[in-house]
Amino acid sequence: MHATMIARNATRSMRIIALPLATPSKPVHGRPTEHLTYYHFVTPPDTTHTITWTKRIVAKASDIWAGFGKAPEGNWKRRSFLYGERLIDRLEFEELALKSLDPSLGPRLASIVHPSGTEKVANSVVPLTYPPSVCASPLPHLRTVVEKRTPRHRKGAIFWLAISPLTAPFAIIPIIPNFPFFFCIWRSWSHWRAYKASHYLEGFLKQGAIVPQASPELDAIYAKYAPKPLAAPEPEQSSRAHPPPSEHSSQPDAGDAAVEDAPRLLLAKEAVPELEKLLDLPEDSTFAADVYRALEQARLRIEGGQKKA
Numbered sequence: 001m002h003a004t005m006i007a008r009n010a011t012r013s014m015r016i017i018a019l020p021l022a023t024p025s026k027p028v029h030g031r032p033t034e035h036l037t038y039y040h041f042v043t044p045p046d047t048t049h050t051i052t053w054t055k056r057i058v059a060k061a062s063d064i065w066a067g068f069g070k071a072p073e074g075n076w077k078r079r080s081f082l083y084g085e086r087l088i089d090r091l092e093f094e095e096l097a098l099k100s101l102d103p104s105l106g107p108r109l110a111s112i113v114h115p116s117g118t119e120k121v122a123n124s125v126v127p128l129t130y131p132p133s134v135c136a137s138p139l140p141h142l143r144t145v146v147e148k149r150t151p152r153h154r155k156g157a158i159f160w161l162a163i164s165p166l167t168a169p170f171a172i173i174p175i176i177p178n179f180p181f182f183f184c185i186w187r188s189w190s191h192w193r194a195y196k197a198s199h200y201l202e203g204f205l206k207q208g209a210i211v212p213q214a215s216p217e218l219d220a221i222y223a224k225y226a227p228k229p230l231a232a233p234e235p236e237q238s239s240r241a242h243p244p245p246s247e248h249s250s251q252p253d254a255g256d257a258a259v260e261d262a263p264r265l266l267l268a269k270e271a272v273p274e275l276e277k278l279l280d281l282p283e284d285s286t287f288a289a290d291v292y293r294a295l296e297q298a299r300l301r302i303e304g305g306q307k308k309a
Helices: 002-012 053-069 076-090 091-098 139-172 180-208 218-224 236-239 254-261 269-279 287-308
Strands: 015-020 035-044 124-130 212-214
Touching: 002 212, 035 091, 053 076, 053 180, 091 139, 091 180, 091 212, 091 287, 139 212, 180 212, 218 269, 269 287
Parallel strands: 015 124, 124 212
Antiparallel strands: 015 035
16 A cells, blocks of 8 residues: 555655665764665656757757667777766766756745745655665755755866866867767766756755655565675684684674674665566666666775775
8 A cells, every 4th residue: 555655656746765775884084974875756757848958959969879879889889888888887876866856847845835934835745765674764864965965066067067178179080079078068967967956955955845754665675685694604714713712802803893883785686676666667767777876886885995994
């Protein structure tokens, strides 16, 4: 019943799905605690059918890029496409999630906040669905992400747009497009989209219009697809690697404590199809690819943090 409500509400109004990817990390060498969480934004479909010049440019660029991907193997277009996709995979999943949110499709803050400014209009808040068994309310974390990302993406949009004229000399190369210029414009556009989305969410957070909602269905998926813990070492190997403590030593092994405190993934990739089914996402949704990318980046960040510790 609750799963059906998630699917129906996702098609009627804006909804935010919080998917914790890993347990919180411990502060190391002055670095603050990091709680990796992927946020998926579900907005109503565009029913205005208004085609702006921005949408036309984006659609044209997407068609050209898709054509590069269909080029024969070994062709420069195909090689450029594969290299570009690898660059996209390296972009932070937080940025990709934010830029996927189109504020024009979500509710307006004026329609949520009462004209008097003292109360919110009933049934007009934005629900933030999350699995309560693996995390507390994600609202403070979302607020931190927005506060951090808003100025960062604004600076990124200005920076990449400012350096784009420096790529003009590459335009003299015949046949091959000026990839450095298009890359700068694309990065500026990506940062700008993320900035607009982050600024949009910031307004809702300030008005308390985003309300956490615990989901038992998400809890069940997390319990079902929790990654298996690492196998314990063999008794003989364990005794050689960790000799019994002497009678004068009562301190616990620092290595064991570090392993126990190290962050770990909370969700396996096999959970993605079931998450898609639960959320009843549209066929053209990039949810699966985005979550796969986020899980892989979370794994790499965890491994990188353990090496630096």
